[in-house]
Amino acid sequence: MSPYMKPSSIPGVYSARGRFFTINPVSCKQISVYGEQIKTINEIEYRAWNPFRSKMASALMKGLATLTLTQTSTLLYLGAASGTTVSHFSDILNKGMIYAVEHSPVVAKDLVVLAEQRENIIPIYADANHPEIFETIVPKVDMVYQDISQRNQADIFTRNMNRFLKKDGQGIIMVKARSIDVSLKPKKAYEIVCNHLTDNDFNIQQVFALEPYEKDHAAILVSKK
């Protein structure tokens, strides 16, 4: 381990000079997924995790430090887009599996290319509103992560959590306040989502507003009651 690159509290995530990094798998040597910087130290490639491109990196920058993920964890990722954030989870869960759901055919194409380069991503072209469609592919998972800017995002999240999350698993929902209700102050929108989650038997562990990386967005970390 380089004295420059320090392990963070989350296994597989490293920090250096106020930035977070994950390790590029050997099969992806020199491959940058979204133009992120790659630092090679002692032949290990560290991919910079850009908080302006990934809300998960924004949440880490804002102090999210209590994830229970390990190398072997399984993750259901809703709203995978072309795989920017999925790629970093793929680095972290290098002996685990990511079930990446995306409903736009345009971005799903790039997600499929990413999955071809990596062994731990299963791309699923489907609408997260209908978890019954991918129930035969996705097992019980250690984490459900959702980044979907829809008005009913909290409902999509709780239905998928109820169906797929293991008893002691965690969930993260990235909330876009304006998608909940443009007329509300962001804090009020986050409160509505938190109330929906507690009414559906989830514990709110932490809430992080993502400014200055993402305006009017918050990350909410939850577990089962």
Ligand SMILES: C[S@@+](CC[C@H](N)C(=O)[O-])C[C@H]1O[C@@H](n2cnc3c(N)ncnc32)[C@H](O)[C@@H]1O
């Ligand atoms: C903000 S982008 C996600 C960015 C991505 N999470 C990342 O950090 O790399 C939201 C994505 O959710 C997808 N999406 C929206 N509604 C969806 C749904 N009902 N089912 C599946 N994907 C959905 C959109 O097509 C879009 O690609």
